[in-house]
Amino acid sequence: MKLAHWMYAGPAHIGTLRVASSFKNVHAIMHAPLGDDYFNVMRSMLERERNFTPATASIVDRHVLARGSRKRVVDHIIRKDKEEGPDLIILTPTCTSSILQEDLKNFVDRASIISDCNVIFADVDHYQVNEIQAADRTLEQVVRYYLEKSHTLDQFVTDAPSVNIIGILTLGFHNRHDCRELRRLLKDLDIRINQIIPEGGSVEDPKNLPKARFNLIPYREVGLMTAMYLNKEFGMPYVSTTPMGAVDMAECIRQIKKSLETLAAPILSSKRVDYESYIDGQTRFVSQAAWFSRSIDCQNFTGKETVVFGDATHAASITKILAREMGIRVSCTGTYCKHDAEWFKEQIKDFCDEIIITDDHAEVGDIISRVEPSAIFGTQMERHIGKRLEIPCGVISAPAHIQNFSLGYRPFLGYEGTNQIADLVYNSFALGMEDHLLDIFCGHDTKEIMTKSLSTDISPIWDPESRQELGKIPRFVRDEVKRNTEKFARRKGILNVTVEVMHAAKEALS
Template identity: 25%
Template structure:
């Protein structure tokens, strides 16, 4: 039990619903209490999509035995399948409370739907547990869907790959996939299927035609691509295509797997570096002193944190003070990858602990999730919310991956560093002139760590305004109200 200011990841069922809502003609059935509704509203708010989320609730409530009310799972499932003739697959998820109350998974096969002449497949996630969190569940749910729908089949004649991108609600999910697809097109590799965003069951059953799997977002594509590797011998590329180095590595790896001519691949990369990728250009334009000694701290998921960390350390020249993730289940991988660009990598899922770390290091730039915005604001430090979860879900998506993404990263860094430098021109109020009484210090210690810096500043300003030689508990209190 912990007191948290917020959480980074939702429960497992939310991850399963995200995967289902990413896909086309896949419907999710959520077994939950009526008071656990909200996915529909969040889906509307975050995707601005006109289609209601493909999620139906099978409510758990006290109902009379013979009642026609929904609530009886098997009947609800059949009813939903009948109501949704367009759904080729139904995936079943249970809310945490449902799992805790011992709700089991249904065993049933659907009769053929008279409207579509098919019987939808029911995908059950046997591994569901109240301990599992959103992203791990989305990863496994995607694997279940893939496993239920992939036959063995001959490879496509021309080289093709599958792209495993972020699921729905991932910021810029569609744009990331589109950008990587564009770049692969430049070396003559077609995309066989994009998973999970926009994929249908038909796309899933086509997966094994491709020559390789390109995993952009390992949080949601790891297990599925590993399954395809184990069962069908499909090789995979797992480098996050963030920054020009990461993107180049992905392009070359795909070229290799598709037996393309190396020189031709390199030419395509050079052309992109000249045309689209502005991050290397930015790094060369800016004088080396700009970044020397400047420390950046990163916190977020796996892909964006490691991808951006590597890019900022190597391609831009920041010192990465630390990098952290909230994904406990990827701890080993994360620590391994983060070690290539920072000395301090950690796993933490308490926003206040992250905030305390930010306050202790006061980096020159903080890259994090929207939960870090509060501390960045409080300390007045440059901040970029580039790692999911983020609250902004803009209409116009902009990729962070690929060559176009590298330019967007360059702009973001430039913009974030510019504004505060102007601010830094102002003289910092002298801190030394003021002493704190012991009681005031004690009281300061009771303020949550992530608010303490700001409280200290305000109190000292207030003391100066009152011409008080020291900060007393009263002054501290007044300055806070």
């Protein structure tokens, strides 16, 4: 047992459900008690999803505990098969129901005989892995299932250069924007996109995955297992360098070139793309980030320190960008992806003073308050920590928040991503003239003026009880309530504000 207040990564079933509901026409069924199906709330609210999230619960209740859930689960699968007509149903337990150790695999086998659609059981250990790992595994499981199922596999790779993008997920951190940016990049490089999975893909697609010449894994959290499977079974090369920041963009593009050359099959393409000149042009002219870092605006970064924390992909990439592209000192970098600690340390060892691998937000908070950086780049949790310490924070990684599902175009990947990141970094610091003016005028704070009441000759007197009552009102409306009550009292010629006067004022004014 451990005392916990906050989780950077969710429980395993969330990962499975994210993969399931990213695919088109896949229904996920949770074997779970009432209330464990809040994934639907997250997806509907954060993604502002217009369709009903295709995930339902086969409810575990007292009745199930007493009698077993076989009938209920099988019935539920068959019902959803009839109602929704999905291509695939994925059954998953939650942490709670996995303890029951019911033979869900068996239920699935039973149901798949009767139902029209395919049914699989998401094979994940709910106490060993978290959301991220479970998503990685489930994606691999689905791909493997469909590839193993299709015996007449068309093994030929495409003539033209082609790629699969693996690991774009619903509820992912800026995934949709990143995906759009990657499409643009690949179009520029004249590489045809064979498949994008799982977001928006059909489960029938995986069997065409081997047709592409290589796989691109933008985030190492989800998709790497699938890429390794495809590499092992079909000899497909993959690129897992995250195309974030100008330097890694170049690296990623060079690896793409190399991957295209590894296959013996000749590339038949009308266009010849010069990769090096493309990189050069994009880095110097499309991306403004490199120039911007060298401009006078950014002189204020001199001597500033930061702390970075997030998932392995984002924390590592942002650290590298800050250190080697923007010249900002990174005092400490960390990740909550404990399972990927080795890779992470290897990546950033030359770019920061200190490395922290933890999923305890208190530890991160302690480091931040010790280092007292000028800015933090972290998750929503670090933003919260920063608020308490009055240190600005730019959010660069999941766990996501409604603010990270912006309607506007905010990619982190690609050359446009470099611009976005540069903006984010710049705006996170109090900088330049603003910094200077703040010093002169003693800060942003105008609270004093706001709370001062408008001048009136006689202010009603608040008795202790009403004062206490006023104290119970949430701070953001307290002043308004106070003003309204006094206005009411003045109008009625009441000199002493009591609790009753407050209530009467609310009634009269509302």
